């Protein structure tokens with residue numbers, strides 16, 4: 152491998168005004184403007200190779216993530232890709248445990264989002280150098296090398312390096328067939344795009360009917376603001392999709408623990424497979440109580456999109472506090488930390504169903520779930536990856552969905568590169584889209 156020295160990092164605040172039409176709205180995030188802190192790493196390679204990465208936010212506050220990326224950039228610029236990937240665990244720790252900056256985390260909040268954006272760009276660069284899409288880089292990687300990318304600090308009581316290695320080695324059996332199956336059929340997906348909380352019943356009906364006609368069979372509905380509204384919307388969607396299709400509900404942390412149990416019990420007649428984020432995302436024992444109370448109703452608990460690191464996932468798994476692990480490509484420390492979470496989920500035999508509600512999240516997380524199926528879990532039982540039908544047109548290699556399945560990306564990299572024209576137009580606050588909105592506000 153060429154050295155590929157990283158000579159420059161740029162980061163931009165890119166926002167899409169999705170709140171204008173209530174796309175992405177839920178019981179807690181009523182006006183999200185899907186946004187990214189968008190990172191580009193430039194190298195001194197002959198081919199002027201670049202690495203592209205991002206982390207997702209919902210609008211205001213993206214400038215704080217941009218600031219944190221800038222603060223971390225001194226740890227990256229000047230390093231070569233070769234030295235980073237020859238000790239990726241060490242580099243991960245350098246970023247996540249810098250002696251001074253860890254005080255503003257550690258491994259949580261804004262600094263963790265910034266770590267994700269930078270490391271996503273490093274993984275993108277690595278995959279481009281190898282000429283492979285990221286999922287294929289991971290699938291082809293020697294298990295010991297994969298393990299060397301993970302920081303096992305704080306999780307060895309749940310998963311040792313040896314156990315993780317054994318899981319990967321065991322899953323080598325049948326890997327080739329599973330890869331071929333994915334290339335042919337794709338990975339099963341569900342849609343959240345029909346039933347954001349701010350959509351009218353008419354919109355919901357129309358989008359749901361269209362989705363059914365396109366072959367979708369699994370649907371997620373936002374709930375949690377008003378019980379009577381939830382009953383009406385769940386009843387409507389259940390009627391539209393029929394008894395055999397799958398329904399999930401998502402409260403985005405709206406309730407207290409007992410409130411969650413009472414509320415979801417009242418929605419049980421619509422047979423949701425899971426209730427997602429019923430309460431505070433940090434409340435492990437609260438989720439355990441909810442899981443226990445809802446199990447007799449056949450409703451599981453799903454969480455993870457705001458679970459900030461591997462230690463939180465460890466506790467959720469140890470406490471049987473969740474039945475679906477929702478990894479997120481931009482919330483935790485990139486691929487490195489998601490590898491740890493995927494392997495812990497495998498050990499605890501809990502299905503991984505990634506979160507992807509946001510801009511760019513579908514593009515990224517499809518790589519991780521393909522790796523999970525091909526190289527770790529070897530199972531599709533009770534597993535599916537979220538899909539939202541927004542903003543893919545701004546990416547150079549947008550996701551491809553066929554018959555409600557993610558088709559494995561073929562372009563080298565982690566699918567994070569955005570179209571420069573889109574970035575310029577949506578850059579906040581000076582891009583033309585935001586200048587026009589400001590102008591309208593003044594009229």
Ligand SMILES: C[C@H](O)[C@@H](O)CC(=O)C(=O)O
Nearest residue numbers: 175176177180183507508
């Ligand atoms: C604010 C986001 O759109 C959030 O509602 C996404 C989410 O919870 C999901 O996709 O799940």
Ligand SMILES: [Mg+2]
Nearest residue numbers: 401427428456
């Ligand atoms: Mg959610």
